[in-house]
Amino acid sequence: MNYALLNSIHGTADLKRLRPDQLPELASQMRHYLIETLAPIGGHLGAGLGVVELTIALHYLLNSPRDKIIWDVGHQAYPHKILTGRLPGMPGIRQYGGLCGFTKRAESDHDPFGAGHASTSISAAYGMAVGRDLSHQDHQVVAVIGDGALTGGMAFEAMNHAGGNNNKLLVILNDNEMSIAPNVGAMSSYLARIISGRSYTQAKDTAKRILEKLPGALDAAKRVEEHVKGMITPGTLFEEMGFRYIGPVDGHDFDHLLPTLQNCSRLNGPTLLHVVTRKGLGFSPAEEDPETWHGLGPYDVKTGEPFKSSGQAASYTQVFADMLADMADADDRVVAITAAMPGGTGLTRFAARHPDRCFDVGIAEQHAVTFAGGLAASGKRPYVAIYSTFMQRAYDQIIHDICIQNLPVTFCLDRAGIVGADGATHTGMFDLAFMRNLPNMTVMAPKDEAELRRMLVTSLTIDGPVAIRYPRGHGYGVSIEDSSPLPVGHAEVLTEGDSGLVIAVGSRVHDALQAVETLRSEHGRAMTLLNLRFIKPLDEQAIMIHLKSGQPLIIVEEGVAAGGAGQQIAVLALQHGWHGPFAHIAMPDAFPAHGTQAEILRDLGLDAAGILSRLRQLIA
Ligand SMILES: Cc1ncc(C[n+]2csc(CCOP(=O)(O)OP(=O)(O)O)c2C)c(N)n1
Numbered sequence: 001m002n003y004a005l006l007n008s009i010h011g012t013a014d015l016k017r018l019r020p021d022q023l024p025e026l027a028s029q030m031r032h033y034l035i036e037t038l039a040p041i042g043g044h045l046g047a048g049l050g051v052v053e054l055t056i057a058l059h060y061l062l063n064s065p066r067d068k069i070i071w072d073v074g075h076q077a078y079p080h081k082i083l084t085g086r087l088p089g090m091p092g093i094r095q096y097g098g099l100c101g102f103t104k105r106a107e108s109d110h111d112p113f114g115a116g117h118a119s120t121s122i123s124a125a126y127g128m129a130v131g132r133d134l135s136h137q138d139h140q141v142v143a144v145i146g147d148g149a150l151t152g153g154m155a156f157e158a159m160n161h162a163g164g165n166n167n168k169l170l171v172i173l174n175d176n177e178m179s180i181a182p183n184v185g186a187m188s189s190y191l192a193r194i195i196s197g198r199s200y201t202q203a204k205d206t207a208k209r210i211l212e213k214l215p216g217a218l219d220a221a222k223r224v225e226e227h228v229k230g231m232i233t234p235g236t237l238f239e240e241m242g243f244r245y246i247g248p249v250d251g252h253d254f255d256h257l258l259p260t261l262q263n264c265s266r267l268n269g270p271t272l273l274h275v276v277t278r279k280g281l282g283f284s285p286a287e288e289d290p291e292t293w294h295g296l297g298p299y300d301v302k303t304g305e306p307f308k309s310s311g312q313a314a315s316y317t318q319v320f321a322d323m324l325a326d327m328a329d330a331d332d333r334v335v336a337i338t339a340a341m342p343g344g345t346g347l348t349r350f351a352a353r354h355p356d357r358c359f360d361v362g363i364a365e366q367h368a369v370t371f372a373g374g375l376a377a378s379g380k381r382p383y384v385a386i387y388s389t390f391m392q393r394a395y396d397q398i399i400h401d402i403c404i405q406n407l408p409v410t411f412c413l414d415r416a417g418i419v420g421a422d423g424a425t426h427t428g429m430f431d432l433a434f435m436r437n438l439p440n441m442t443v444m445a446p447k448d449e450a451e452l453r454r455m456l457v458t459s460l461t462i463d464g465p466v467a468i469r470y471p472r473g474h475g476y477g478v479s480i481e482d483s484s485p486l487p488v489g490h491a492e493v494l495t496e497g498d499s500g501l502v503i504a505v506g507s508r509v510h511d512a513l514q515a516v517e518t519l520r521s522e523h524g525r526a527m528t529l530l531n532l533r534f535i536k537p538l539d540e541q542a543i544m545i546h547l548k549s550g551q552p553l554i555i556v557e558e559g560v561a562a563g564g565a566g567q568q569i570a571v572l573a574l575q576h577g578w579h580g581p582f583a584h585i586a587m588p589d590a591f592p593a594h595g596t597q598a599e600i601l602r603d604l605g606l607d608a609a610g611i612l613s614r615l616r617q618l619i620a
């Protein structure tokens with residue numbers, strides 16, 4: 001493909017020099033460029049392809065960075081990055097040292113607000129609109145939010161606030177009928193009805209029938225018609241929330257988009273523009289299967305097939321989902337909940353076997369947790385599968401609705417620890433610290449996929465809240481025959497030696513074992529290695545039996561050091577009078593960069609080589 005037009009755009013000023021009739025060609029080149037550039041590296045393709053025209057139109061008419069464009073989640077912002085001077089960096093997006101996969105303030109003045117988590121854009125944009133008005137400035141503030149992100153409560157909290165006031169704010173609802181998976185819920189049906197126009201037609205028919213049945217009461221019936229029409233005319237809900245509703249508009253047609261956006265930008269007060277787009281537009285595999293092509297690894301442009309790495313063990317996610325489905329076979333109290341991530345959490349597999357016991361609540365982590373509380377209070381055993389990073393949203397619900405009432409809800413924290421290309425916003429670095437300090441909570445971390453299965457079985461024996469955290473990626477291909485429950489609160493001794501005690505948590509156990517074995521074979525120094533298994537309750541007895549005063553104590557965990565298991569173990573050791581060399585190999589008080597999981601673990605000294613080097617220092 002010839003990218004001459006695209007390559008001539010070094011910033012938004014170049015875009016503005018184009019004639020309107022050149023924009024479709026620019027859109028076409030940008031689509032091809034995205035499809036080709038992401039093929040060897042993967043990334044969030046589908047959402048960006050869907051907003052190519054919208055992004056071009058916004059930058060054509062607005063004056064970023066003076067005008068503020070806030071992209072919700074930020075995964076669809078690749079076209080925005082291209083138009084704002086970041087085209088040369090695109091081949092390195094989400095790679096180590098490369099561009100961030102989301103919007104990021106530190107990366108560009110054109111990213112006025114960073115994101116990664118959903119449903120924040122209207123709040124941030126409204127804050128900027130109010131800030132602008134307080135400072136008597138007059139730039140535009142535009143939030144672009146997807147129909148999936150609109151299922152998040154924050155979006156409605158923000159609309160409730162903004163709609164009650166008169167600050168100028170444009171919210172663009174990018175409606176492609178998809179979250180990552182097909183969008184769910186009543187709002188999604190409402191938007192679909194607006195697009196199809198059926199509700200409006202039906203309402204008119206209903207009013208007509210009322211008219212026919214009430215001869216002589218024409219005025220009254222006329223009023224009924226007006227009322228019914230008013231109730232379900234497109235966008236009434238938004239109008240009732242204080243927003244001027246405009247749309248629906250074809251988000252791929254510049255002839256519609258440009259004049260509509262131009263008009264919207266002249267309006268005062270809060271306005272919602274409903275734009276209809278197609279996720280993955282321009283690449284048929286992505287149009288046909290938008291869920292797979294939402295975000296993926298490398299793929300073959302010619303065949304339209306994602307590359308599959310052969311010979312890999314099952315992922316933790318798959319093992320989790322299959323085990324939970326087995327448990328649901330045997331126990332009809334078991335139910336599963338996802339917050340808009342049925343694929344990512346594996347619950348699509350669970351739903352295939354137990355469709356009536358699997359609930360996708362939308363991007364609503366807080367609701368997911370309290371909904372689980374309600375299910376638990378009615379005798380069910382809910383398993384809430386949410387990525388570690390997204391669970392941060394629901395902390396008060398975990399405390400107030402689950403832990404205080406000691407309800408048997410199990411939190412299945414996928415993507416715990418380093419996630420790789422998604423970087424800081426998606427890193428699951430806090431869950432060990434925030435879960436282990438909650439009364440009534442049991443916290444487990446499996447060393448491999450077999451242990452994950454046993455921990456799930458164990459959770460069913462515990463009559464209270466449980467958190468199980470496991471990493472992104474594949475297991476080790478170990479045998480998963482044993483499905484017996486684990487003794488609660490007991491660590492596992494993996495090696496024994498008198499040169500020191502290493503305690504490793506979950507995902508770091510295998511690398512710690514490798515380091516301990518290398519130390520023994522290369523230096524003849526044997527250490528005891530405990531697989532902690534239970535971060536809470538802590539196996540104080542096993543720790544104190546194996547901890548010898550004067551000898552090194554090393555704790556390895558893939559989570560933030562502050563408040564992590566290591567700090568609690570250190571306090572325990574000191575309370576028992578232990579003294580000796582100490583190392584807490586964990587994540588520092590800083591957000592990690594993006595790259596592969598291996599690169600980030602290496603940087604943090606959390607891989608086998610890093611652990612080995614710390615062990616060598618300690619015994620030196
Ligand atoms: C709080 C939170 N939960 C879940 C996610 C995972 N997630 C990322 S994008 C997405 C779907 C967003 O759908 P939509 O806003 O409609 O954007 P589209 O991809 O359709 O353009 C989800 C669930 C997230 N980023 N943040």
Ligand SMILES: CC(=O)[C@@H](O)[C@H](O)COP(=O)(O)O
Pocket residue numbers: 044073075116180294295344415419422472
């Ligand atoms: C944008 C977003 O939040 C998701 O698409 C996320 O990137 C998915 O991560 P996984 O690839 O680990 O499922």
Ligand SMILES: [Mg+2]
Pocket residue numbers: 146147148149174175176177178179
């Ligand atoms: Mg969508």
